[in-house]
Amino acid sequence: MALKVCKFGGTSLASAEQFRKVAQIALADSDRKIVVVSAPGKRNKPDTKVTDMLIAYAEAFLAGQGAEEVQASILERFAGIIEGLELPKDEYDTIARILTARGAGDRSHRARYIDSIKALGEEFSARLLAAFLRKEGHDFIYVDPKEAGLVLSDEPGNAQVLPESYDNLRPLRDSEHRIIFPGFYGYAASGNLVAFPRGGSDITGAILAAAVQADVYENFTDVDNVFAADPRIVDVPAAIHEMTYSEMRELSYAGFSVLHDEALQPAFNAKIPVHIRNTNNPESRGTLISLERNNDELPVVGVAGSSDFCAIFLSKYLMNREKGFGRRLLQIIEEAGLSYEHTPSGIDHISVIIKQSTLTPEIETLVLERIRSELQPDKLIVRRGIALIMIVGDGMTKQIGIAKRATGALADSQVNLEMINQGASENSIMFGIQNDDMNKAIVALHGAFFNKK
Amino acid sequence: MALKVCKFGGTSLASAEQFRKVAQIALADSDRKIVVVSAPGKRNKPDTKVTDMLIAYAEAFLAGQGAEEVQASILERFAGIIEGLELPKDEYDTIARILTARGAGDRSHRARYIDSIKALGEEFSARLLAAFLRKEGHDFIYVDPKEAGLVLSDEPGNAQVLPESYDNLRPLRDSEHRIIFPGFYGYAASGNLVAFPRGGSDITGAILAAAVQADVYENFTDVDNVFAADPRIVDVPAAIHEMTYSEMRELSYAGFSVLHDEALQPAFNAKIPVHIRNTNNPESRGTLISLERNNDELPVVGVAGSSDFCAIFLSKYLMNREKGFGRRLLQIIEEAGLSYEHTPSGIDHISVIIKQSTLTPEIETLVLERIRSELQPDKLIVRRGIALIMIVGDGMTKQIGIAKRATGALADSQVNLEMINQGASENSIMFGIQNDDMNKAIVALHGAFFNKK
Structure with missing residues (x-):
């Protein structure tokens, strides 16, 4: 029997309907022993993520303003989910009680206070999913990160996993029950709740996958697979079904x-394949990310770019x-x-x-002055508006x-x-172009490597 | 009236016949006011350059061996030139006397002693050319670098020009006579003769051109022009008639x-165009090297490469x-x-x-050990046998x-x-390839930019 850790992102848990899909996926494969969940995300474009509402809730308290309105919105989101899942009213009461209690908590440390509240989205997701699965007659339990021993550095909002967590979490592998685990947060040695950086549910899943030495870490999102280029730039980008770390x-x-x-690094380090899949289309092949790939026929797997770099350029005869010279620069x-x-x-x-x-x-003033006085270049200019594109x-x-x-x-x-910068890395070529050419360049490069002739 | 400084290389003065060509070129244009000469070079492949004979002469003395044989060879070279130019026997006697006297000079400082002898080739060339031109009825004088004030740093064999030389040499511009000037050496402030690095006649000419603010520095060699690639690698490389510094x-x-x-840098710094020309074919267009060129239709002027580089490659996650990190490396x-x-x-x-x-x-051992212990890379390797090609x-x-x-x-x-390294320099792209591919790559690149379709 294989062991799978799967993680569901915010859109996968945005509504009761999505919770049901997640439950179905969890139940479809008994190897899926550990399920990590995010907070409910957006149901549609104009919607607000629960995590953002929770942050607003914390900030209202910190600003000494009334938090009733935002509290009502949060509870309304969960009431909808509870109702849609036909869960008992108790679940709602528990959530409302915890939310109120946390809001009234210690505000002496701002970032710590915010962490304690913004992590509730994941906790509530996990509690409700576990409750739903149990109601449906399946042996799933909610596991609290503190009890499980997910110990993080004491950096609110930017916590890092501590090595002992892996040993602490390993026994989950042999748990009698299947597990629902909230993503995004853990606890410092002091006992304070601390959150990972944004997107931290991916980290929680990766840490659990590494700790229990899962055969695969299934990361469920809302896309069928990774694309070879950004779909906002390239009309119909190629699907990539295999890629390496x-x-x-x-x-x-x-x-x-x-x-x-x-975020996936803990899984990569433990050489656990990461399988990107779509909650809304679990039949699709997804994208498997692992140490090596077989597809020799695809020399390039992707094209991407970032804009707004600048170059401090200097020239000097006999540099x-x-x-x-370079070291001093x-x-x-x-x-x-x-x-x-x-x-x-x-x-x-x-x-x-x-x-x-x-x-x-x-x-800029400081750096250019130092370069001028210490290195005495013949020419010194700053070029702006550079985009870096990589294949x-x-x-x-x-x-x-x-x-x-x-x-x-191009x-x-x-x-x-x-x-052009090729050869530094074994698996990429970098091109520097004008910002304005970036999308054109990505379209051209995608066409060169992925368009079927 | 324009003012030209011209310099003739060793093959241009290899024999009496070549001296006559040089004289003809000097006389063909009255703007050629200052003529800088090298020592007689090779007349043919197996021949020996006079400078090399002079070094052997000095080293024979330093080793306490007999120098008669090499002295005889040197004098024979000059005897041939004197005879061919129909100069009086006096000239030979003067040369023989100076050569003997220098050989018997102070040997306490080895490099200084070698400099004092190896510079004689240029001195003799200049004396003989001036004598020949005067005999033919033209107003040329030999100018001694010491009297003219060519002051160099006191580094035998590797002397550098000192700034005061430019002021000292400037009056040559207004000399009543046209001037023959020996290349390759000058004098330290101490009065000792010191030589430039090898090829130093080019430096002497460039310094003089800068000092007198010449309109052009004509550098006569034995090729019609600069080629777009090495003729030993590319069969018929394109001729380049204009290029920039x-x-x-x-x-x-x-x-x-x-x-x-x-060697040409003093001329470049003074923005004096350098015209590469052929002593054996003075009608050919040559190559003009200046601050800017007009030829917009030639995006690339040359392709060249060097082999035997290596790359110390390291990778580290989150480097x-x-x-x-880079600075410490x-x-x-x-x-x-x-x-x-x-x-x-x-x-x-x-x-x-x-x-x-x-x-x-x-x-290598030292560097790799320090990198390993101080930077802790995940991977550290040295790749050898890399050639760097530039267009x-x-x-x-x-x-x-x-x-x-x-x-x-390619x-x-x-x-x-x-x-590939493009963008660091505004006027080149560098390619890194295997040593073994170097000639193939140069041929291919030359073909891409210079072969007429």
């Missing part, structure tokens, strides 16, 4: 928004003879508190690519002709290439 | 051996989150005394490209389609691209 990572970095690769960048993405360099030139938003006018595919740089296809497609679409 | 510089760096860009490289060429980097990867010859086994052309990166043509040609020639 490293491909996922490069794509996330490049602006792919389907998944946060860091490459000056030992320590990076030291200035570092001491200004900046992170950089790349440092393409030529014989007399070097650029430092950084996120435009981090180069505030004050930091990603394991081993692609070992295949002849990939760069040809990519640069050919030239044919009249995109000027300001930068 | 920065193009020249990138090409020199990339392995172009026609000229040492650093780009670790502030100072470069510090390790710097503290090991290594220079690096490029540092292509990706999200979790960085490579440092260095000349393979500088990464000795001891340095060079001012403003090429602003033209759409250059990368397409280049990567297309793919069509089955060259695998391990690295």
